[in-house]
Amino acid sequence: MATPAKYIDIRRSLHRIPEPGFAEFKTQQFLLDYIATLPQERLEIKTWRTGILVKVKGSVGARTLGYRADMDALPIQEDTSYEFQSTHPGWMHACGHDVHMTIGLGILTHFAQRDEPVADHLLFVFQPAEEGPGGALPMLAAEEFQAWRPDLIFGLHIAPEYPVGTIATRPGILFANTSELFIDLIGKGGHAAFPHQANDMVVAAAHLTAQLQSIISRNVNPLDSAVITVGKIEAGTKQNIIAERARLEGTIRTLSMDSMHKVKGRIEALVKGIEAGFECRAEIDYGANYCQVYNHDEITREFMNWLKETQVARLHECTEAMTGEDFGYFLAEIPGFMFWLGADTPYGLHHAKIEPSEEAIGVAIDTMTRYLEWKAAGR
Numbered sequence: 474m475a476t477p478a479k480y481i482d483i484r485r486s487l488h489r490i491p492e493p494g495f496a497e498f499k500t501q502q503f504l505l506d507y508i509a510t511l512p513q514e515r516l517e518i519k520t521w522r523t524g525i526l527v528k529v530k531g532s533v534g535a536r537t538l539g540y541r542a543d544m545d546a547l548p549i550q551e552d553t554s555y556e557f558q559s560t561h562p563g564w565m566h567a568c569g570h571d572v573h574m575t576i577g578l579g580i581l582t583h584f585a586q587r588d589e590p591v592a593d594h595l596l597f598v599f600q601p602a603e604e605g606p607g608g609a610l611p612m613l614a615a616e617e618f619q620a621w622r623p624d625l626i627f628g629l630h631i632a633p634e635y636p637v638g639t640i641a642t643r644p645g646i647l648f649a650n651t652s653e654l655f656i657d658l659i660g661k662g663g664h665a666a667f668p669h670q671a672n673d674m675v676v677a678a679a680h681l682t683a684q685l686q687s688i689i690s691r692n693v694n695p696l697d698s699a700v701i702t703v704g705k706i707e708a709g710t711k712q713n714i715i716a717e718r719a720r721l722e723g724t725i726r727t728l729s730m731d732s733m734h735k736v737k738g739r740i741e742a743l744v745k746g747i748e749a750g751f752e753c754r755a756e757i758d759y760g761a762n763y764c765q766v767y768n769h770d771e772i773t774r775e776f777m778n779w780l781k782e783t784q785v786a787r788l789h790e791c792t793e794a795m796t797g798e799d800f801g802y803f804l805a806e807i808p809g810f811m812f813w814l815g816a817d818t819p820y821g822l823h824h825a826k827i828e829p830s831e832e833a834i835g836v837a838i839d840t841m842t843r844y845l846e847w848k849a850a851g852r
């Protein structure tokens with residue numbers, strides 16, 4: 474299905490107002506305003522912090538089928554060619570959450586406007602703070618969610634590398650376990666000309682950053698997979714002052730919790746070495762941790778077979794990726810799956826130039842409305 478102009482407008486409006494996790498105030502209001510324009514007979518709406526839950530009542534209601542979209546943005550200065558760029562300096566929807574929310578609204582619109590209700594209830598979950606600190610876990614625990622807790626749950630994520638019309642997924646693990654990583658190094662500052670009287674935290678941070686990569690190459694089984702990325706380093710105040718403090722900010726990705734514990738153990742050992750070697754003090758904080766995204770075997774296989782039969786989209790059985798997603802917490806408790814949605818753009822997720830194809834929106838709305846219609850008839 475070609476993406477209707479209405480959804481392109483919605484996506485562009487959302488793209489203009491990217492907000493940090495748990496501060497999605499304008500986004501929440503925009504979504505609520507749109508939802509208020511839909512026929513209300515079958516709808517029940519609740520907010521939870523900056524998130525929204527919308528229930529579409531079914532004719533039988535023996536089960537509830539859930540669909541989740543994430544809402545937050547990233548601290549990136551946009552560098553796209555768009556006319557509808559972010560109006561929030563330093564913030565951008567660079568991970569497709571504007572697209573995900575639009576697809577959620579498109580599917581919701583279909584079921585709110587449908588002549589007859591489907592048999593099952595449907596639950597649309599607009600979840601804050603996926604990029605951090607993680608909205609899924611507290612939302613799952615919230616009374617508002619538990620009262621409408623779905624029996625099955627589905628979600629998607631745009632994939633820059635696949636052409637529009639492709640859906641990629643697999644039964645079992647799709648995304649990795651993640652842990653944020655913050656390391657503060659505290660030494661002794663001083664005059665640039667007297668290094669022997671100070672403990673330089675720029676040099677300590679540089680050594681530690683390089684050493685961390687040896688964990689992946691020397692401590693993780695080469696047949697397993699793990700990633701440590703240090704995405705940000707801050708240190709010092711001026712070019713001729715030896716830095717008293719340095720802060721490394723990063724993320725750890727592993728395909729098993731066993732590897733996660735092992736990697737963290739090695740990080741702690743290397744940090745102790747830096748403390749001894751550079752006569753400094755270090756503090757480690759693991760921030761937010763997400764569990765793997767594990768697709769339910771049987772339900773995912775059934776979806777993949779349904780795709781092959783209906784040809785609504787082209788199925789690609791993919792390998793797992795080292796991305797993280799707190800949707801994993803929903804899937805740890807509720808059977809379901811996540812899939813990659815082809816969005817055909819040369820720049821990757823979290824890049825300032827990413828321009829996902831808006832045609833992917835129509836593909837996803839079409840696929841998920843047809844799949845939910847089929848599933849909500851009791852399958």
Ligand SMILES: CC(=O)N[C@@H](CCC[C@H](N)C(=O)O)C(=O)O
Binds near residue numbers: 568605653761763798
């Ligand atoms: C799909 C995606 O890009 N997700 C994020 C999740 C971030 C998890 C957490 N804040 C971390 O950085 O570890 C990702 O970076 O994979």
